[in-house]
Amino acid sequence: MLNRSYRGQDCSIARALEIVGERWTLLIVRDVFLGLQRFDQLQASLGIARNVLTGRLRRLVDEGILERRRYSRHPARYEYRLTEKGNELILALAALQQWGDKHVSEKPPRVLRRKRDKKRVVAALVARDGEVLLHDELELAPTV
Amino acid sequence: MLNRSYRGQDCSIARALEIVGERWTLLIVRDVFLGLQRFDQLQASLGIARNVLTGRLRRLVDEGILERRRYSRHPARYEYRLTEKGNELILALAALQQWGDKHVSEKPPRVLRRKRDKKRVVAALVARDGEVLLHDELELAPTV
């Protein structure tokens, strides 16, 4: 996906995709969440071209999704961490993962768990009373 | 994003993004969910090049996310509907929207509501006991 904007779209989905909708970007966030934090680790894991990785990391840092921190001077070496803003993308990743598990993967290779007791965790749409909803009970309404 | 695959990635997120991670694709799904179902409506709403829209719609139909149905013969005219598989992407869209609402939009232009009582609905990560979780309580574990 290009970094071009979706001009004329007054929509949070479009705004979000302008930032994280480029090719590779969400996979980089996934890998950093999984613990890969250095340039060469990411490059090896993703098989992404190095110049493209450079660009994506720079963009993610500019947008406040990743934080670039030096873990060694002499020589200067850097690693990337998720910021709070970056961590909040986990929900979207989980939703995509669940959809992929159900519709395109044979066997889900990874599952999301609660650390405390290792019980499975799912992404869902919930009302304030805790009810989990299906799509036909939903509507997307403009705010007035 | 290109329609090229993320080769060598055994990951449902990557699998999902191979299908819906191309530029425009998720915005098309959003618009169809909002009720825009004809070629020219989508083209006008998105400002997408017509040849690109043609390709995206074809791909979405091939993948079973949209269904192309004739609503008029003489002249033959078609509209696009979400399949069940397509409807299940709403959760991922909602997650992206929420992230965009919080981090990049000034005022959320649209909200997700329960049809029945118009109460707000949110995407969240929930354990089986109904507890809503934050990212630091989560881990992504390989299935054995």
Add this chain to the structure above:
DNA sequence: CAACTCAGTTTCGTCACGAAACCGACTCCG
């Protein structure tokens, strides 16, 4: 019968991407 609608297709130039080589600072090994 001319203008308009709808759902595309064709053409063409540009720009983002992928591959691979290169670079500079530093460390490790013999």
Add this chain to the structure above:
DNA sequence: CGGAGTCGGTTTCGTGACGAAACTGAGTTG
């Protein structure tokens, strides 16, 4: 003390996806 290796990139170059706009063809409307 010299050569290989590591890390985090940058540079170069060819290809292919995209954007813009014109065109098409079947049918409808005034």
